[in-house]
Amino acid sequence: MSATVEETTELAPRLPADNLRRAVRIGICGLGTVGSGTVNVMARNGEEIAARCGRPVEIVQVGARRDNAACDTSKLNVTREIFDVADNPDVDILVELIGGTTVARELVLAAINNGKHIVTANKALIAEHGNELFAAAAEKGVTIAYEAAVAGGIPIIKSLREGLVGNRIQWLAGIINGTGNYILTEMRDKGRSFAEALAQAQELGYAEADPTFDVEGIDAAHKLVIMASLAFAMPLAFDKVYTEGISGVSSEDIRYADELGYRIKHLGIARRTEHGVELRVHPTLIPQRRLIANVNGVMNAVLVNGDAVGPTLYYGAGAGAEATASAVIADIVDVARTLEAKPDQRVPAAGVAEGSQAGPQVLPMDEVVTSYYLRISAHDKPGVMSQVAKICSDQGISIEALIQHEPAEGEALVPVVILTSRAKEARLREAVAQIEALDTVEGEVVRIRVETLG
Numbered sequence: 001m002s003a004t005v006e007e008t009t010e011l012a013p014r015l016p017a018d019n020l021r022r023a024v025r026i027g028i029c030g031l032g033t034v035g036s037g038t039v040n041v042m043a044r045n046g047e048e049i050a051a052r053c054g055r056p057v058e059i060v061q062v063g064a065r066r067d068n069a070a071c072d073t074s075k076l077n078v079t080r081e082i083f084d085v086a087d088n089p090d091v092d093i094l095v096e097l098i099g100g101t102t103v104a105r106e107l108v109l110a111a112i113n114n115g116k117h118i119v120t121a122n123k124a125l126i127a128e129h130g131n132e133l134f135a136a137a138a139e140k141g142v143t144i145a146y147e148a149a150v151a152g153g154i155p156i157i158k159s160l161r162e163g164l165v166g167n168r169i170q171w172l173a174g175i176i177n178g179t180g181n182y183i184l185t186e187m188r189d190k191g192r193s194f195a196e197a198l199a200q201a202q203e204l205g206y207a208e209a210d211p212t213f214d215v216e217g218i219d220a221a222h223k224l225v226i227m228a229s230l231a232f233a234m235p236l237a238f239d240k241v242y243t244e245g246i247s248g249v250s251s252e253d254i255r256y257a258d259e260l261g262y263r264i265k266h267l268g269i270a271r272r273t274e275h276g277v278e279l280r281v282h283p284t285l286i287p288q289r290r291l292i293a294n295v296n297g298v299m300n301a302v303l304v305n306g307d308a309v310g311p312t313l314y315y316g317a318g319a320g321a322e323a324t325a326s327a328v329i330a331d332i333v334d335v336a337r338t339l340e341a342k343p344d345q346r347v348p349a350a351g352v353a354e355g356s357q358a359g360p361q362v363l364p365m366d367e368v369v370t371s372y373y374l375r376i377s378a379h380d381k382p383g384v385m386s387q388v389a390k391i392c393s394d395q396g397i398s399i400e401a402l403i404q405h406e407p408a409e410g411e412a413l414v415p416v417v418i419l420t421s422r423a424k425e426a427r428l429r430e431a432v433a434q435i436e437a438l439d440t441v442e443g444e445v446v447r448i449r450v451e452t453l454g
């Protein structure tokens, strides 16, 4: 039975009755990589998008400091002042694609205050200011959609919010930074050092001139915390994510991992435990037989384990102009479809009632339990292994696998590589401190966590 205009109008505080099928009017702020991709895909696929949306989607204004040769804005209304878009009464949805957290936060708050819905690709903004923004949006009865903020074109936010909604999510693990994954893939496939692979990534435009956000795991931590908030119905807790980058991963460790049947990937992991939620980003050994271990180059993938569905894997381009535009447009259509629904009848944007501090606690890293890969530089003398084994055993840690090669010609030190049983982080740290203090051991012990993801 179709609703009458009067009935529908009751559910449509934001669209006048005579306008129910009028175009949805969007304002795009930022005309860089994603902004220009969005303009191009909208122009190319406008008819399909309108058909799926049930009404045309019209770009009524673009806020950009300068033109971008990657897209044609000659027929669009362009302003050099992005706050004009937030104030434009003709804009229903403001699409924030400027990046950063300062001006972007002000822009989004101004638009929300003016009753506009928000679509953003900005993971830093959501991860760091999402709790505040969701609270402001809830107050104004508008939606914030952020599919493009995590894993670019992969619809992982929609999967968590909708497709997997019947599940209790046990854990999720993702390769969610393409630059890092490219570097680790180059190191493994071509035997390059970290520095060489990074330089190559910069040359190809995969890494920024300042690569800190990517290689030190901050970008992945932003994305992880967003996924965790949806998976575990908790507020965004960016400051509680344990974050370790890939700059310490060596080609040697990649080779030993191979020898043991593992790949080293930079993972964002969120896991529900009895005592709280683990939130951590770090290099991880994962068995080569897992599909996710074979996600290479700049591609992204997220493995989500729900109690009903079991493991599900989402794979695709995590960045790029049009791949990200795909997610931005999905959000625009999503918001447009819900314009007739009352705010409380929409799929919630955040994992918890907006602004609430409810939800599980984040587990301190010392309490996290994992297996470990350890590489010890030991003198080639008898008794080293029994000392190491005793230290581990005193901490309740057993040695599950070991590689020890002959020392290289003229070398006094031998690398001893160990895979441990699962142990609490604090115990492992104590064992490593004692191993490093041995006379027979030189320098720091390399440690990389191991996950079976089974």
Ligand SMILES: NC(=O)c1ccc[n+]([C@@H]2O[C@H](COP(=O)([O-])OP(=O)(O)OC[C@H]3O[C@@H](n4cnc5c(N)ncnc54)[C@H](OP(=O)(O)O)[C@@H]3O)[C@@H](O)[C@H]2O)c1
Residues within 6 Å of the ligand: 029, 030, 031, 032, 033, 034, 035, 063, 064, 065, 066, 080, 082, 097, 098, 099, 100, 103, 121, 122, 123, 124, 148, 149, 152, 318, 319, 320, 321, 324
């Ligand atoms: N690139 C990707 O593949 C990708 C993937 C997923 C998510 N994202 C996210 O998408 C957002 C945009 O990324 P991007 O790669 O498109 O960045 P970008 O290429 O640097 O584009 C950003 C654009 O915003 C403009 N801008 C910044 N501040 C402005 C201001 N105050 N007023 C007007 N214009 C302003 C910049 O103008 P100027 O050129 O004048 O500085 C630039 O054109 C970021 O939040 C990013 O994290 C990107």
